[in-house]
Amino acid sequence: MRGFPPLRSDCVVGVPPIEACRVKVSVAKAQSVFPRIGVKDKRMKKICLDLEIYTYQIDFVGHVNNSVYQQWMEIGRTKLLEAVGMPIHAIAERGFVPILVQTNITYKNPLYLGDRVRLDLWLSELRAASAILDFRFFNGDNTLVAEAQQKGLFIDRETKRPRRLQTEERELFSPYVVSEFSANSNRETARV
Template structure:
């Protein structure tokens, strides 16, 4: 299994009244990760949409452990903990510049056929493209 790792910047508009990164920013950072993952597996969002496939979120959960502040360095990681016929569970971890875990989360995503608005099952090739990012002990069929 491999994790997709990406660095994030913190901007002044992401800081809340308490002086640290607002909790909603993590959801934005998760979206960046999902887009990067789709690109890594050869299914960039603009291509998927042209093919009538829309990735849709059905669940998000985040556990905040430590705050991040303006000037902190942030590293994010994403991988899959489950891969089903038309959905996947993505796991995220966020670390500060000292490599201390500051938050972790998960999101469940579903691929939908844009014409029918019904779940769209992965083709064997699409499924295979996600396998490098899947935790091998959690393969579900």
């Protein structure tokens, strides 16, 4: 069985060197949050993945089926949890899990078999028990092909009620929280 696609080779914990995926943040903050991996980057982080298109993902119109984007977002969310040190299996053992409560996708251009796909993911909002995740999909020409937003919620596995993140858990996510202003300026840079 094939696993999730790896982070791009030019990414360090989901941080690519291209300016399209960077926003400034203090080195001290990044090092305090990620001491075990020695992050020394001065910027906010995004998860950036290169994804492949397979024949079974093509619909009757000849382009990537809309449901595939949701599968790619699942891969991105899983990679985000891994990047912050909270993989699904580990948090499930601690008694809580993430669920989705809302998904919105705007398709701008089709993707076809043979196209290259890049997914950028960050958090635009982090609350006590929920988060807003923003996704941007680009083709090989760096053209924006889709943008999406999901609202996720952490719940207790037993009670199925919202579960607030502890302070140290919230801090793990903080490098991936990018303001809308920054996200828009990055998106514009990515189109160049």
